[in-house]
Amino acid sequence: MSDTRDDELVAAWMRELAALPVETSPLPDPAYIWWKAQLLEQWEAQRTALAPLEWGERAQVAIGLGGAAVLLALSSPHLPTIATAVLVLTAALAAGWWRQSLSR
Amino acid sequence: MTDESSFEAFYRQTAAPLRAYVVRVIGSATPADDIVQEAYLRLLRAPPSIADPLQRRAYLFRVASNLIHDYWRRQRRERDAADRETSAADTVTPDMPLRLDMARTFEQLRPQQRQLMWLAYVEGADHREIAAALGLRERSVRVLLHRARRKLATLLRQRETRSGEPR
Numbered sequence: 001m002s003d004t005r006d007d008e009l010v011a012a013w014m015r016e017l018a019a020l021p022v023e024t025s026p027l028p029d030p031a032y033i034w035w036k037a038q039l040l041e042q043w044e045a046q047r048t049a050l051a052p053l054e055w056g057e058r059a060q061v062a063i064g065l066g067g068a069a070v071l072l073a074l075s076s077p078h079l080p081t082i083a084t085a086v087l088v089l090t091a092a093l094a095a096g097w098w099r100q101s102l103s104r
Numbered sequence: 105m106t107d108e109s110s111f112e113a114f115y116r117q118t119a120a121p122l123r124a125y126v127v128r129v130i131g132s133a134t135p136a137d138d139i140v141q142e143a144y145l146r147l148l149r150a151p152p153s154i155a156d157p158l159q160r161r162a163y164l165f166r167v168a169s170n171l172i173h174d175y176w177r178r179q180r181r182e183r184d185a186a187d188r189e190t191s192a193a194d195t196v197t198p199d200m201p202l203r204l205d206m207a208r209t210f211e212q213l214r215p216q217q218r219q220l221m222w223l224a225y226v227e228g229a230d231h232r233e234i235a236a237a238l239g240l241r242e243r244s245v246r247v248l249l250h251r252a253r254r255k256l257a258t259l260l261r262q263r264e265t266r267s268g269e270p271r
Binding site: 015016018 | 108111112115116119120123124127128133137140141144145148149206207210221222225226253254256257260261
């Protein structure tokens with residue numbers, strides 16, 4: 001069979017296939033898609049705007065914990081320094097993770 | 105496309121053909137609807153600087169084609185026999201033998217071949233547009249399209265032979 005004949009056969013069959021209705025639910029309303037895009041845009045803008053604040057809050061927590069550790073170390077000279085550092089680091093990491101999980 | 109009314113006009117022109125493309129290429133209606141919706145959302149959230157509606161339509165098909173590839177990648181990871189059965193059942197209704205037969209014939213082509221054939225024959229896209237939509241080189245499109253056409257022609261001839269056999 002020649003290429004031309006193949007092409008004609010295939011083209012006719014593809015036209016037939018394209019003419020068959022697609023069995024699906026009705027298409028969503030364009031207003032819904034527009035609204036959803038706007039909403040996603042707003043969320044993204046909010047997330048971008050709040051990102052520095054979240055970092056600021058994390059820094060505040062870390063500084064607060066660090067300060068508390070310093071005070072603790074100064075007020076309790078018998079407390080081993082390494083144990084204090086480990087405690088502070090653990091607390092800071094936990095606070096960071098907690099903040100991150102809240103922001104999700 | 106900066107206002108809702110122009111988007112609505114564009115959507116009314118393109119949504120049905122885009123969904124037909126996605127449904128026929130992936131062979132399943134439910135994920136096709138998600139892909140179509142995601143394609144429009146991406147278009148709205150990162151609008152290309154294209155004024156020509158035809159080019160914008162081509163861009164939309166390119167976005168959908170990328171989403172189809174993502175879908176296939178996910179499917180490959182999750183694939184099992186049950187998924188394939190669900191997919192086939194979702195494609196067509198059993199009381200429509202013609203649709204079933206045509207859809208099954210089309211699904212015998214490789215996924216990329218289905219994309220090529222649909223874009224070329226239904227969307228009327230030229231080689232350059234198909235290459236852009238599928239991330240291929242123009243020269244490759246010519247060859248791949250030729251192979252896809254030849255394979256479909258073979259399948260159609262086999263189908264004719266089978267239907268002509270006495271039962």
